[in-house]
Amino acid sequence: MSPTLAVFYLLAAITLGSAVAVVSSRNVVYAVLALLLSLVAVAGLFILLLAEFLALVQVLIYAGAIIIVLLFALMLTRVEEFARVRDNPQRPIALVVAGAVLGILIAAFLRFSPATQELKHVGVTALGSELFTRWAIPFEVASLVLLVALIGAIVIARAGGRE
C-alpha cells in the first residue's frame, strides 16, 4: 500500500466516522464539532487530489464560516433543549432520502468511473480563467442563488423584527 493510499483510507475513515457521529450524536454541539472534523477531512481528500484551492475554500467556507454560524446559533439555545433533538420524528424519512442520494451517487460513479484519469495539478490561475470564461454562466447563476438566499434571509429577519 502506497503512503498516498494509506493517507486516503485514513482521511476517508475520519470523514465517514465523524459523519456517522454527526447524525448519531445525542449532543448537538458534539454533532457540529464532528461535522467540522468531517469537513476538514474532506479538505484533506481534496489535497490528495491535488486540488489545493478547493481544499482551502472548503476550510474557509465550511469550517470557517458555516460551522461558526452553526455554533453561534447553538450558543443562543439552552443546553437542556438539546436532549430532545434525538427524538426527531423525521428520522425515517431522512434515512430514506439519504439512502436514495447515496444510491444515485454510487450508480453515477460506477457508470463514469472518474478514477481512471491521470491526476494533474491545475494552478489557481488556470482555474480562475476556466471559471470565468468557459463556466462563467454557471458561476454567475450560483452567485445569483446565493444573493437570493441573502436577500431572503434579510427579508425574513426584518419581518420577524416588526411583530
Next chain:
Amino acid sequence: MSLAATVLVPLLGLLALFTFLSAVVLSLVWIERKFLGRIQMRLGPMRVGPFGLLQPVADAVKLVTKEDVMPFGANRALFWVAPLAMFIPAFMVWVTIPFARDWVIRNLELGLFYVVAVSVLSIVGLVMAGWSSANKYAVLGALRAAAGLISYEIPVVMVALAVAMLAGSLNLVEIVERQAPIYAVVAPLGALLLLFSGLAETGRTPFDIYHAESEVAGGPYIEYSGAHWAVFYLAEYVSTFALGVLISLLFLGGWRGPWLPPVLWLLIKAYAVILVIFWMRGTFPRLRIDQLMSLGWKVLVPLSFANILIAGVQLYYRWPWWALTLMSVALIVAVSFEVYRRVVLAGGKPEVELVPARELRRKVPVREEFKTTKVSSEGQQG
C-alpha cells in the same frame, strides 16, 4: 526523495519555528508591559532581571506550576481540547510564512489564501472553551468571538484579494518581491483595513470584546488557569505576531531593505507594526459590541469592497500606481469625515473632558472643598 528529507527536515523546521515563536511571545509580553507602562507613566516590570527582562520567564514558570482547575459541570473532553484547538491553527499558519526569500518551511502557491483560511479555525477553540466551561460569561464571550469573527473575516479576505490582484499572485514570496513601491504606499486603505480587522480577529484592545474584562470577565478564558490558560495566551500572542508579520509582508515590503540582513528587516517591520498595535491598546477605549458590529458592517465591509473596486479600476485602465494611492487616500478622508460627522458631531459635546495626567494641575483647578479639608489620622479612621 528519501524519508529523511520528506519527514525529518520539515519536522526539525517546525521544532525550530516553535522555539522561535515561544521566544517571540516572551519578548512581546515584556515589550507590551513595558510599553503600556510608559504610556501610563509607569515603569512597567522592573524587579526580575535588568529592566524586568526576566519577568515573562517568571510568569511562564508560575503559570506552568499553577494548579489546573476544571469547574464542576464542565464538559471534560472539550474543556481540555479547546486550548489546543485554538493553538494548532495559530501555529499551522506559520508553515508558509516566509522570513526571507528562502526562509520558509513550505512555500505554497496559495500561501496568502492558506494563511487566511487556516487562521479562521482558531475561533473554534474559543467557542469550544466558552461552551464547555459551564459558565455564562464564557458562553457570552464565545458568542461575541463568533459574531466578531463572522463580521471581520470578510474585510480580511477582501483585503487579501485586493493584494493578490495587485501582485498577480497568492504566493507570499512573490507578493513581497513584486512590491515596487511597497503596497502601504500604493494601497494605504488596504493596509488600514487589514490592521483594524486583524485586531478584531486576534482580539486585541480596542476590539477585544470577546474577553473584555469589564463586561464578560475574560470570556472563554474565565475558567482556565495554569498551563491551559497559558496555551490560550500563547496562541493569542502568536496570532498577534502573525498579524504583524502578515502586514509587513503584504504592505511593508517584507524582508526587503538596505544594509541589514533580510530576516532582521522583516522582524523590525513586524515589531514596529506590533508596537502600533500596543500603542492603540494604550490609547483607545474598548468599543461596545454594537459599535464593533457597526464599524465592521457599515464601515470596514463596504470599504473593503471599494478597495477591490479601485484596485480593479487602476489595473484595468493601466493607470500608474499613484492613481490608486490618490483614490485610497480620498476614500479614507471621505469615510473618516463621514464617521466623524455622524458619531462625534451628531453626538453633541461630550460631558466628560479627557485631560492628560501631566496637564491635570494646569487645566483643572483644585476644588475649594479639597483645599480646605485637612486629612488627619482621626478623620481617616472615622
